[in-house]
Amino acid sequence: MSEHRFVLVHGSWHDGSLWGPVVDRLRELGHVVETPTIAGHGKGADKAVTHEDCVRSITDFIVERDLSDVVLLGHSFGGTIIAKVAEQIPERLRRLIFWNAFVLEDGHCLNDEIPRQFAEMFYALAGASDDNTVMLPWPIWREVFINDADEALARSAYEQLSPEPYQPLTAKLDLKRFYELQIPRSYINCTEDIALPPGEFGWHPRFSGRLGLCRLVQLPGSHEVLFTNPRLLADKIVEAGRD
């Protein structure tokens, strides 16, 4: 098995530190792993960021370290980031992995791709906040994000989350160049991921189907399997990322 250089880009409410046990397992398997935090994310961060700022923070991370041959993974909201990063530095990327990630249609924002009641809830929560952010309500987290955890793990993971900047969820993205890229790509789907409701609005095959020739890898688990089964997730990242 040949080693890869993985860059893992987290989703909303997360930051780069939450990949811990996934990183441990990937390193145990001989891979090099980086887990940058997207601008405006994590506890204590300045949340006044745009989607462009988010993308730039990841592109800069890769360029400043002069990383090449990168297997770039995006989780959830992170999918909207890696698509734009791929447009800007395709020559540095070996493969893209979307893990239960948004693959937006050209011209759409994330909120265009979720059920209307979720978009309206995010709008209301952002409006009620001091700083135009959205915190995920506990019952939603518990029932449909981390449905495979026991209550103690659900709570301890929830405490590590932080409010999500609202602007990046509403930024309409020009993705014409992304859809012309020839970088190999994989989609990882957790079969119990109901953070988006299965069916019309489900992750797979809705988003995976937009990627053209695309390797599918599946595993049991919820949207937050990085907390509930990080070793298996790491093994599946390897399956998705290899040549």
Place this chain on the structure above:
Amino acid sequence: MSEHRFVLVHGSWHDGSLWGPVVDRLRELGHVVETPTIAGHGKGADKAVTHEDCVRSITDFIVERDLSDVVLLGHSFGGTIIAKVAEQIPERLRRLIFWNAFVLEDGHCLNDEIPRQFAEMFYALAGASDDNTVMLPWPIWREVFINDADEALARSAYEQLSPEPYQPLTAKLDLKRFYELQIPRSYINCTEDIALPPGEFGWHPRFSGRLGLCRLVQLPGSHEVLFTNPRLLADKIVEAGRD
């Protein structure tokens, strides 16, 4: 892990005695379990019952024993029972679990939610019976209800079934109050359950999607995994039932 009080409500052709090994496993894990038989069900029972009688028999079971904080599970047809029970005694229920169960639209009967050829077959079988009941034909049981069993287990389980009263399959249910209840709910889906044909008429996400915020738990197995893998089913009932 905190213990729960489970009340398991069986489906058509079944009775409360058939949960045996599921109950053993749940008790082994420290839970309290009750498995009432719905009125008109089981060998030797008087089959002249209505859906209302069926519901009343379960409500009475819970009220007479003064059970509270109940995690109430319905399997298959049992889903139509627990929805009505929940309307009547919501204050006694901690969570509802639908295991490959019908979640009827307001005003529908079970027969409204299955492919027309099944409804017509049930109608014909009831008409041909002495007592307005329907027995499930062996080939259907073997191929699409218990598709994961070997033939010996398929036969021994079939011998424990008894004819299903027909009226409860045709009773149109007023479910307006059910759809206003705020009791937490979970849906357990067996991934090889083809008792309803996958797709347009499938269990999931058709029925799970009607439950609003709802935890999904999946396991491999057929509609009759209580016979083919009862310990795994019990473990998944715990995952579905915990807070």
Place this chain on the structure above:
Amino acid sequence: MSEHRFVLVHGSWHDGSLWGPVVDRLRELGHVVETPTIAGHGKGADKAVTHEDCVRSITDFIVERDLSDVVLLGHSFGGTIIAKVAEQIPERLRRLIFWNAFVLEDGHCLNDEIPRQFAEMFYALAGASDDNTVMLPWPIWREVFINDADEALARSAYEQLSPEPYQPLTAKLDLKRFYELQIPRSYINCTEDIALPPGEFGWHPRFSGRLGLCRLVQLPGSHEVLFTNPRLLADKIVEAGRD
């Protein structure tokens, strides 16, 4: 467990020799197994064959050996073969198994049932060949046929493939008699099989749903799980094939 006589019919680009470890496992379990090569298939074969020739080669194989009580399995393109074989010698067949196999509508050819861009690619590749055959391009093989293999296995398996005669993919089949047969049937679905894109064009429930009363058996794996997990495939063939 009673033993069965299995006849396994391979798909496009394959030949009968590639079932090796599947056969080993089935024999280990006490079954009798035959793995004929379809006319016009395999390295060095004369590729100038029609779909009728393909069907005849399998029918002849069974009749010449006077096989009866056969559990007849078709993989992928092999599904179009076993449907016609079943029309011709139903009295010799105990059960049909379609493993991620085409179940064509009456009057259709295989190319009518795949996304248009695939049909156009096959047309172009056949036209560019010397002998009206189609070789599967490596990137498609690697990403969506054998997505669960590592690169070394993907390559070694690819080297065993040979070009597929084009005519059989375009032959419109009269399947009226097939759809009147009462032979029991099963569908095996690999849950990561994306050789046909999931959804509108997916294997399951699109093709399984055409088979009427049909046992479903699922396993994790790609379209080529005979290379990536042959023992599990064999075990699932037994589950699909038993009475």
